[in-house]
Amino acid sequence: MIIREFRRPDINRVLEIEQKSFKDPYPVNILLDIYNLGAGFLVAQQDNIIVGYIIFWIRFQDEGHIISIAVDKKYRRNEVGSQLVFTALEIFKRYNITLIKLEVRVSNRGAIKFYKKLGFIEKKVLKDYYEDFEDAVLMERNLDKKKDNDARME
Numbered sequence: 001m002i003i004r005e006f007r008r009p010d011i012n013r014v015l016e017i018e019q020k021s022f023k024d025p026y027p028v029n030i031l032l033d034i035y036n037l038g039a040g041f042l043v044a045q046q047d048n049i050i051v052g053y054i055i056f057w058i059r060f061q062d063e064g065h066i067i068s069i070a071v072d073k074k075y076r077r078n079e080v081g082s083q084l085v086f087t088a089l090e091i092f093k094r095y096n097i098t099l100i101k102l103e104v105r106v107s108n109r110g111a112i113k114f115y116k117k118l119g120f121i122e123k124k125v126l127k128d129y130y131e132d133f134e135d136a137v138l139m140e141r142n143l144d145k146k147k148d149n150d151a152r153m154e
């Protein structure tokens with residue numbers, strides 16, 4: 001598997017994974033707008049097939065944010081999601097980011113376990129965060145730029 005930067009022709013496959021993974025998927029124009037605004041956008045590719053992606057950006061000087069991550073159902077529980085997050089964390093470190101935040105639906109227990117395994121902690125509940133008024137869990141992870149291989153050690 002390789003992890004590489006998103007390219008414009010990847011959009012249909014990313015959209016397909018997004019639509020199969022979320023009940024409120026981002027529409028194509030929003031995904032492209034986020035990309036055009038300069039967000040980090042990586043895809044995981046196996047045998048020429050895109051099997052997952054991650055979108056992230058720098059929100060404040062020292063704070064990064066994971067906007068979206070999804071892996072094709074057929075390829076889950078195979079470390080694809082972890083590799084995407086590790087790669088994003090390495091990029092954040094290059095920009096001296098020390099805190100990563102993300103929001104996840106309270107009902108998405110699988111994703112919450114996934115993020116905990118990668119060193120994120122549940123920080124607080126954000127009431128009525130989503131359009132359907134479901135609450136979000138705000139999760140955070142510190143990044144220690146002095147520690148070698150910080151992302152993979154925890």
Ligand SMILES: CC(C)(COP(=O)(O)OP(=O)(O)OC[C@H]1O[C@@H](n2cnc3c(N)ncnc32)[C@H](O)[C@@H]1OP(=O)(O)O)[C@@H](O)C(=O)NCCC(=O)NCCS
Pocket residue numbers: 021022068069070071072075076077078079080081082083103104105108109110111113114115117
């Ligand atoms: C969350 C998601 C990206 C994880 O991708 P993945 O490639 O399956 O993750 P990994 O294989 O790297 O998982 C690493 C570890 O996280 C934990 N984990 C991952 N998915 C899990 C699940 N559904 N339930 C419980 N634990 C889970 C496990 O400990 C796993 O290790 P293991 O397989 O050895 O037990 C994927 O399930 C997905 O696309 N879900 C739908 C979209 C989504 O919910 N995105 C996050 C929204 S904020």
